[in-house]
Amino acid sequence: MSELLLPPEHRYAKIIDEKRNEDGSEYSILNLGPTHPATHGIFQNILLMDGERIIEAEPTIGYIHRAFEKIAENRPFYQITPLTDRMNYCSSPINNMAWWMTVEKLLNIEVPKRAQYLRVIVMELARIADHIICNSILGVDTGAYTGFLYVFQFREKIYEIYEEICGARLTTNMGRIGGFEREWSDEAFRKLNVFLEEFPVAWKEFENLFERNRIFIDRTVNVGAISPEKAMAYGFTGPNLRATGVDYDVRIAKPYSSYEDFDFKVPVGKSGDTYDRFCVRNAEVWESLSIIRQALAKLPEGPYHADVPEYYLPPKEDVYTTMESLIYHFKIVMGEVPVPVAEIYHPVEGGNGELGFYLITDGSRTPYRLHFRRPCFIYYQAYPEMIKGSLLSDAIIILSSLNVIAGELDA
Amino acid sequence: MAIETAYIQEKMQQKFADKVSNFEMQNDIFSFEVTSDSVREVILFLKEEEDTNFHFLTDLCGVHYPDNEESRQFCVVYHLHNWVENTRIRVKTYLNGTQPEVATISDVFLSSNWMERETYDFYGIKFIGHPQLKRILNMDEMVSFPLRKEFPMEDNGRTDKDDRFFGRTANC
Known part of the structure; x- marks a missing residue:
């Protein structure tokens, strides 16, 4: 089976061969996702399984990456709010307010x-x-x-x-x-x-x-x-x-x-x-x-x-x-508003954890750099370790209990 | 409760002398600069030392400054947080524009693993010693680093979005 799914140089192929020679056990590979109904979002995990038990997992992310950080560098502040909506779309008002508070911190309002x-x-x-x-x-x-x-x-x-x-x-x-x-x-x-x-x-x-x-x-x-x-x-x-x-x-x-x-x-x-x-x-x-x-x-x-x-x-x-x-009206819509040169980090408690906006401005109408600290992206890297040794059906509920939101994960 | 910024500054200068510089309060976060060869030691020191104890890596990201001189064209920004004293700190390091390289901290903070991959993905900054430094959000076949300032956001051939009509030059 493994030859069909993975290139022979993949490390799973090596593990499977080694295990077979060692004690005759038959490890298999299961591709979970990217669009599996049970994952509630676009997550791909390539699982190495021993029967029903997960030995290792390799997540692939980025399927709905929309380059928000790059777009934000080319938009005035008002036009960045709709981007923040689309990160954690289950609780978009938190993202919106967090963004406004970042801007207000910048402008001392x-x-x-x-x-x-x-x-x-x-x-x-x-x-x-x-x-x-x-x-x-x-x-x-x-x-x-x-x-x-x-x-x-x-x-x-x-x-x-x-x-x-x-x-x-x-x-x-x-x-x-x-x-x-x-x-x-x-x-x-x-x-x-x-x-x-x-x-x-x-x-x-x-x-x-x-x-x-x-x-x-x-x-x-x-x-x-x-x-x-x-x-x-x-x-x-x-x-x-x-x-x-x-x-x-x-x-x-x-x-x-x-x-x-x-x-x-x-x-x-x-x-x-x-x-x-x-x-x-x-x-x-x-x-x-x-x-x-x-x-x-x-x-x-x-x-x-x-x-x-x-x-x-x-x-x-x-x-x-x-x-x-x-x-x-004209100046605001066109983004021609005075912006100080500053560096701001503003955290809020989002639905999934600390949502932070790191904003660098250079006095122009758009941010020089805007980085989103997305809680999902950071804690999802623990997922392979958390499901190691558990059953496949448990891996599904661990994923939903972590509340990983694909939009926030990929930004 | 918070750790005195003057105390941190004194301590860092004592330990790392001329490797650390530009101490300043940026809005509400105290920040300073580190030379790229000693980032790892500085962060390890901030984490392990008992009275600083910055045990949580909040954020790690890159910034591109193409207009700076050659040796300062890239910047990696680390945000650390001490929850007990509730103090945040920002550590920056500037990197060479042609060959941006810095030591990984993925063994100091497990969470920096993906954040460093993300930074590599978007800026091409190499984290020396990273266990699996490959692209994370973009596809593996991609050859460019999209958050660098020279990477155009939209197709250059478009004529319907001409910024000159609004009295300014395009800024991408």
Whole structure:
């Protein structure tokens, strides 16, 4: 079989031959992906297997690489937000807000409290959407379709809230430098309140279906465990790291957008296995809900964007009637805005861990260099080691419990 | 809590003398430069030393400065983080433009393995001693290094996107 799939000089071919001569065992090769329905994204792994057990894995990535870093070097700041959407497309508002905050850090713009709180609300909604997908798909992969159907309609509800805020659903392109493009409508708040009422019931039900479920526990406990030391060495951040017991969270370590005003816990696991990753994400959803409630209760009155006419698009009716606004509109759309020379690194807690933007500007209309620190890309390199020695079916659920998003992996 | 930047500077200068330079606060991150031959030792030192303890590699990436002099045309930027003291640090090293080479740190930080491959893929910077230095996001058959500034983003033959109409020259 191996001769058909791999060139004879491939190291797997050598291992197979050696093993056959040594003790007569028949290793085989299995090509998992790139477009396998169980991998939920475009990941290819060439597995060396002994029967059902994985001996070694060789991942190939880059199937949906879209050269965002190169494109970003040729676009003004406003045109880079749609690129960030398409990285972690399960929680695009976090990426959008992270990008705006990077630009605001560069330009030294103070964002009004109200806009900061609204950002917190939408970022936590995005985190919930992200964790809904990860945990319910993990359920599907272990054979429990029901839970997925229970909670997935709430992702739809979250998308409807996004729609009220910015008009888009999946790739949101939300916000502006200094705040939001418009005040949130009453309808948005109404939908948010309905969501806050209905979702916890469904999420509780979802938890009950899984957390003490014998089959689910058998499938996930001690599967794909990683030690905290190893996880840190591999650059894990976010829920996957916290499942190992390390309580690193950017929202606590370096609060941005007024996270210091809210009271929330950082859930941690113990063994770093698939079950712990599931539980940490579950608990984080509850914390996110609590943050949203606090932010809504304390939501200050005031403007929804900073007063920075040089960077913030003027209202459309003014563009047609006043000269100033027309000039600013034209300059902003064409990207002709003053930009200082600086180097900025801004991290936020994304759905999967520390999402960072490293921005170098040289005073021109486009970034000189923009590098995305994508958590998925960094921790996915631990995958071959995590699945070594496990069953093929476990490799699938380890992949979904790591929540590797192809868009973020390949950028 | 944070480690005093002056303390880090003093410590680095004591240990590495003229190998380290250009200490400055860039926005909220303290950064400095290292000569390319001692990057590995500096990073190992920052990681292993008890009172600096930068145990987490946040990010590693390359930058291309084609307008600099020959010896400083490439830059590799390392972001390190000490979670206990919650201090970040940025280490930069400038490399030769014709033959960019630097020692790998993939044995110091496992996570740098793919990040170095990515940097090699896009800039052609060679990481000496890397266990598997090959392209990662682009296809293996590719011959150019796409994030270098001389690599054009779009087809040069296009006439519908002429930047001169907007009073500026193209910047790619």
